[in-house]
Amino acid sequence: MESLNLKKITSLWIITILVLFVVAIVLGIVMRLNQGEVIKLEPLAFYTNMTTHGITMIGIWFVAGMVSVNYLMERYVKTSYSINLFAFVLTVIGVVILWTCTYIGNFSSGWTFLYPLPLKDSGSAPWATPMYLVALTILGIAWLVWSVSLMAQVLKKYSFSQLLAWQHLKSNPKVETPPFILISTVTLIGVIASLIAAVIVIVLYFAEYFSNGNFVNDALLMKNLTYFFGHTIANEMLYLGVAVIYEIFAEVSGRPKWKTTWYVALAWNCSLVFILTAFFHHLYMDFVQPEGLQIIGQLASYLASIPAVGVTVFTIILAVYRVRIKWSIVNLLFFIGVIGWVIGGLGAVIDATISNNVVLHNTLWVPAHFHTYNAMGNVLFSLAFFYWFSTQHIKILVISNQTLYTMGLLLIGGIGFLIAFYMGGADSVPRRYSTYPSGLASASYLAKIGASFAMLYLGAVLIFFYNISKRCFGILYSSPY
C-alpha cells in the first residue's frame, strides 16, 4: 500500500500544481482582457504572458497525470519515492528557470518554441533562448527518468506483451493485466517517445546555436519533431487521467472493478498507434509535406476517436446507465470531464479534417477545442483524483449544496469562456494576437465575454483549491503515528 512518504510527496505535488494553475488562469484572463481592450499591455508583455501561460499549463497537467498514475500504481508495484522526489525538485527548478526566461529575459516565442523563431526573436535577452532550452532539458530529463522508472517497475511484474495485454486478445488469458496497467503502459510509451523527440529538437537547436552559422536546421523536420512532441504529450496527459478513471471510477461508485477484455486491449493498442501518427494534422497547411502523411494525419485523427469513444466513453456510459451508483464529487467530476473530453474531441476531429482546417487553422477554433478537453476534461479528471486522494481517509465525499454551486460555477464559467473561443474561430479570428485588427468586428467583444466567464471558472477553481489543499496540507504535516 501507499507509504506516508508517497502521500506526502503527492500532497506536495497537488498543492504546487493548484497554486500554479490559479496563477496560469490569471495569466490567461489577462491575455483575454488585453485582446478585449479592457487593459493595455505592450505586445512583448502579452507574448511573455502567453508563453508562460502555455508552458505552465502543459507542464502542470502533465505532471498532475503522472502524480495520479504514480500514486495508484503503488497498488500493483513498488514505485521509487526518490525518483518521484527527484522529478518534483527538477520540475520546480525547471519552472523557476522558465519563468525567469519569460519575465526577466522576455522569451516570448510560445510554449511550442517553433523553429527558428527562438533564434530570431529580437525582443528577448540574448541568454533567454539558450536558458529556455536548458530549462526544457531539465524538465525533459526529470520526466523521462520518471516515466522510464515507472515502466521499469511494472516490467518487473509483467512482461512487455502482458503490459500491452496481448494475452487478452486470445481466449482464456492466464494472466490478467489490469486496465490501469495497460492504459498507463500505452500512455507512458507515448510520453517517452514524445520526450525523446523533444530532446532531439533541443539538441538540434543547440547544434545550430553553437555552430556560428555553419549548421542550419531543416524547418520542416523541426516542425514535424516539435509537433510530434507537443501534440503527443498534450494528448497523453489526458490519457493519464483516463487511466485513473479506469482505476477508481467503479471503486468510488460502489461498483465492481472494471476488467480488461479483448476489446479494451485491442482499443488501447490501436490508440498507441493512432496517437503517435495523428500529429501530422498540425502540418496540413505546409503543402510541401508529402500528401500521404497529410492523409495519414486525417485518418489517424479520425481513427483515434474510435477506441476513445467506442470503448472508454461507452464503458463509462454503461457503468452509469440505469445502474444505481453512489454519486460523489469524485465520480461527478470524472463524468462531467468525460463530456468535456467528448465535446473537445468533436471540435478536434472537425479541425483535423483537412478541408475544414484550411479555414480554421490557427484561428481561435484551435484554443477552443484544446481548452475544452483540457479545462473541462483533463482538469476535471485531475481535480477528481485530487479530491479522492485528499479525502480518502476522511469520507466526506457526499455531494453538498456547496459542491453543487461550485460545479455550477465551474460549468457556467467554462462553457461561456469556451463558446467565446468557438465563435471567434467561426468568425476567422486569429489565435495568438495581442490585439485585433479593427476589421475583425467580433474579436475584442468575444474576448471580453471570454474573460468574464473565465473569472467565474477561476472562482470555482479557487473553491476547489481551498478544499483540496487544506486537506493536502494536513497530510503533508501528518506524522506516522
Place this chain on the structure above:
Amino acid sequence: MQQDSILHFFLILAAISTIVFVFVFFSSWQDDTNNEGVKNALRKRFWFILILLVSLGIFASVTIPKSPYFLFADEVPSKIIHVSAMQYAFLLSEKNIDAKNPVGESIILPSNRLVEFRVTSLDVNHGFAIYNSEMQLITQTQAMPGYVNSLRYKFDKPGKYQVLCLELCGVGHPVMQSTFKVQ
C-alpha cells in the same frame, strides 16, 4: 460561409452528446432496483462502433478529395504570384523575389481565373491567410524558410482582399498584413 456550417454542425453534435450524458446521468437516479444496466452490452457496443466507423469513413471519403492539395491540381494557373514573408511584412510580386534584395509590388488579380501563390519565408515561420472584404478567412498556407508552398485559388468576387499572418512570428505578429485587389 463554411465556418458557419462548421460551427452549427459542432453545436448540434455537442448538444446531442450533452443530452445523452444528462439522460444517462439521471437514469442512474431511478428508484428501480430491477434495473442493473444495459443488456447485450457487447452487441450494442459493436453496433455503436460500426456506425461510428462507417460515419467517419463517409466523412473522410467526402472531405479528403476537397483538400487544398487536390483542388485545381489538373489546371494551369493563369497567374503566378511570388510571396516572401518576413518579420513583419508580406512581399508579393509577379516576378521572382531576390532573397538578398527583396522587393514587392502592388498586385491586381483577375476574378474567376486560377491564381497560384508561391509562398516562402525569409526568416521564421509565418502564415499566409487570405481574408475577403468581409474579413472572413477563405484560404491559407504556411510560409516556411527554405521551402515554397504553392497555394491555388480562384477568386469569384472582385474587391479588396487582406493577407494576415496566422503563425506566431514575434511581437509584431498581429500587425503583419498586406492587401491585393481582385477585379
